[in-house]
Amino acid sequence: DRLLLGMKGSISEFELGVLRARMYEAARAKAQRGELRISVPFGYVWHRDYGLGFDPDMRLQETIRLIFARFRELGSARQVLISMIDDGVHFPRPSDGKKMVSFDWVPIRYRNVISILKNPFYAGAYVYGKSEKRTEIVDGRVRKSYGHYKPASEWAVVLKDHHEGYIGWSEYERNQELLAANAYGKAGGVKSGRGGRALLPGLISCGRCGRRLVVMYAGRGQGYPVYRCERGNLMMAQARCMSFNGFRTDAAVTREALEAVAPMAIEAALEAERMQLESEAKRRQMIEMDLQQARYEASLAERRYAACDPENRLIAAQLERSWEATLRRVETCEARLSEVQRVEPVDAVPDFTGLAQDLEATWNAPGVDMRCRQQLLRALIEDIVADVDDDARDVILTIHWHGGQHSQVRVRKPKSGEHGQRTPEEALAIMRSMATR
Template sequence: MSELVQLTHLKRKAVVYIRQSTPHQVLSNQESLRLQYALRQRARELGWHEADIDVIDADLGLSAASAAHRGGFKELVGRVGLSEVGLILSVDVTRIARNCSDWYPLLDICGLRGCLIADRDGVYDPGSPNGRLLLGLKGTISELELHTIRSRLTAGLIAKATRGELAVSLPVGLVRDESGVVLKDPNIAVRDRLSLVFQLFLKVRTVAAVMRMLNDQGLDLPRRDRHGELCWARATVSAVSMILKNPAYAGAFVYGRTRMRDNIRTDRTPAKIARPIDDWRIVVKDRYPAYIDWPTYEKIRNIVSDNRAEYMRTKTRGAPRDGELLLHGIAWCARCGHKMYVRYKGGGEYVCNHLRSHAGLPTCQHIRAARVDAAVADAFLTALAPAEFDALSRARKAQSQVELALRTNAEREVERTRYAAALAQRQFNRVDPDNRLVAAELERRWETALMEVRAAEAALAEQTAARPSPQRPMGKALESKVVALAGRLPQIWVDPATTDAHRKALLRCLVEKVILDRGAHDITLARIVWRGGAVTELNVKMRVNSVAKLSRGQEMHDRVLELARAGIPDDKIANILTSEGHRSPNSADTVLPITVQRIRFAAGIKVAVQRTKWRHAPGILSANEVATTLGIPVNWL
């Protein structure tokens, strides 16, 4: 009996708080658990009856680093605040809390409500100075001990991770043998399917397109179930993305790819978010057998990141989409530096309305897209012309590799489903026929396996029928003919079979972005930033409404009047002005006779000698000459 225990304490409950930090400790540290449950005897020795002793063990297997997820601790604090508890018993104060932010509020409530705290060393009164001092020191030492233990464990873990020897969980396709060495999965179907995912992505360049191609071909992805066993499931965007982003497939051991989200609300469950690749804590390359090399992995990461259409937050370009405007996602405003959006209403144009949308300011500029797209496309085709044959041959080789990989994976899928069907048949044949409950389920599994076999065989047959006949290697004569056919890329570019998304994808292979600035007159400055860092500036002549809006409009106006007063016909004036570098408002590089006529009429100038007949080019017969040559009336012609 302690002298601190008074009658007021005995009229209330004595609560024994029991906790173990992890589920493993609950199973292995049985002696510690017995000592904690034995505190009921200590309460009886202090004067409490058996009926007045309660045990709170709801926090078994939970850490005391925080009280956010400890329901037992919250119940204890609530009961103390309601003056229901006269004594709290624990083997050590570390069982109650290892965080001073949880420990000191409990001491305040206990001191206010007159609740005692006891451990193996004695009984303490949080309301007295000496008791508060001792309990405060115990709480501080407990918190320091937690940080010391954590720092030691973390230091050993980081040291092992720095060498790449930390045994982390491996993705599907990589296995660890009995000696701890990481190897590729011995299952050929798994290895081929993973390689196919990387090949398809490098071809189509979007995660969703890879998912659709796999599902169209009936090719499932290898996954691990909750028990870590290999299983096959239909391809999803998240599954394909996890394979493409995992650095283990590039042979790298990585530690610290995620961090905990900073939660302002304490009632929310802490969540992990991915770190940028530059912020990864430890990267040890060439540690695992690789499916792809590290530069290819970085390329894939950049493509996936660039496909996210978060234009202003991450400055990405977004995936190439359908739509005739060529610079969708890569057009930037030269005036305010923001991304320009596309607008198809009223004709295709690029609009910079970021300041208007976010700050209520006027729109920076809007530029008609037709001539800008044509100028950028011409520059792209001109830049690609020297390497066109090499690019076409590499594209043909890559296409052949993808087709071969698809066919190989389809064959593996047939082989896998056939094995699964044979296994289901053997299991069905081994069952006792009288055990209908088991036999019916095994029969159902056998039928399902047979249906999967038929589906895989049908997909393989369809792919074989659709695949063109293999091409023979080119000889020197044939290769020289193919080289002579170089220059086909412009025809491929305008081919109706080439989609808008394909054109945009081709353009982005070389072009990083295009910065546009609409001049005061008819010239738009298009600054092309190539992927290598080179810059090309283009002056694109835009369509305007009148001659006055042309950059050389006044000069052309005066020149027209000068030639018209000299009696030169309109068509000749148009040819002269075109040779001098002038153009009509609606034309890209020529002056139309109608433009000359309108200027002349506005000035009130009449030509003295007007032509009554068209002039025919040399070598072309007139209507009368054709009629005379054929011996027929001119009216018939």
């Protein structure tokens, strides 16, 4: 009897393992066809009739599209967050834990931005098996941990063009490359502009070893920027490949960029004016959607308060506070909308045509900070390779423009002791000729 019961128990346990394996394989086979209804990110829902599609909430759709548009413009997830916080953009957050049934619209956070930019679902791809379960022995016991993300090359199922996406797959890949390059302290492509006093950090590389040049500041006070090939010296105690002044280099690249865009300045000004108007219209549309949502929540809170018995103060007091909070939000949205509508079109839209006629004055305008100049330069230039001609004492800059064109600029490298406060030889000659009079 003991032997029979033991064999029956072993067979039953084996059957459970077989059933579990069959269930997993069935789910995997269904996922390979793109029919397994897994949890989807914000902006998508599973429809009963035609499967995966956009969320019917237009406000949520416009918010997600705005995130991709801002990243396409700024090239940095952090800058996208800052710009959207300045515009008062909200994003939904589950109010019931992880059930994803009811939501509260709260100010957008960095994790909302980065999760949208890194999720391949928004590029129209169905992805299954992005994470894995790991089992290890800890103190003689089996411990399982979940949620360990795998690299993209190890995902179990990737079906491109599975559903309608907010962006294309090529743009998604470009976004991942740019996010990886923006990581601090990691090698990669051209990083996004981060401000400072130098124009070309993260954009200029060494023509001898291929490493990115770093910016050092020399001199008293705030100092002046110096571009150096410092990685080999720091990591392997090698001699520096090159070192040259940053102000002269930045000025030379600026002149080259302004000369390159001068023939098309008027067309670019008209395009900038169109983009400015579209940006203002998009901002006004987002505020109007916020106001519409706030008015609906206020009317819903009013109906709940009206349906409650006023004598039941334990419930009526809470409903009254909720109604007042929604009314205050309506007032805030109305004030934001009136502020946007109160701005006159003449004052809101700059004179782009006038700016195009004097590009140098536009570039050096007080309202244009270094971060904006870096972003403008990265829209034109793909990469800059620097080398030093020791015999001629020239810094050779090879500029790789977007579109495949290349140009070369030479910047004279000053001698030791030569600086900007030095009296020119022409002035000294005049002084010597006048000294005998």
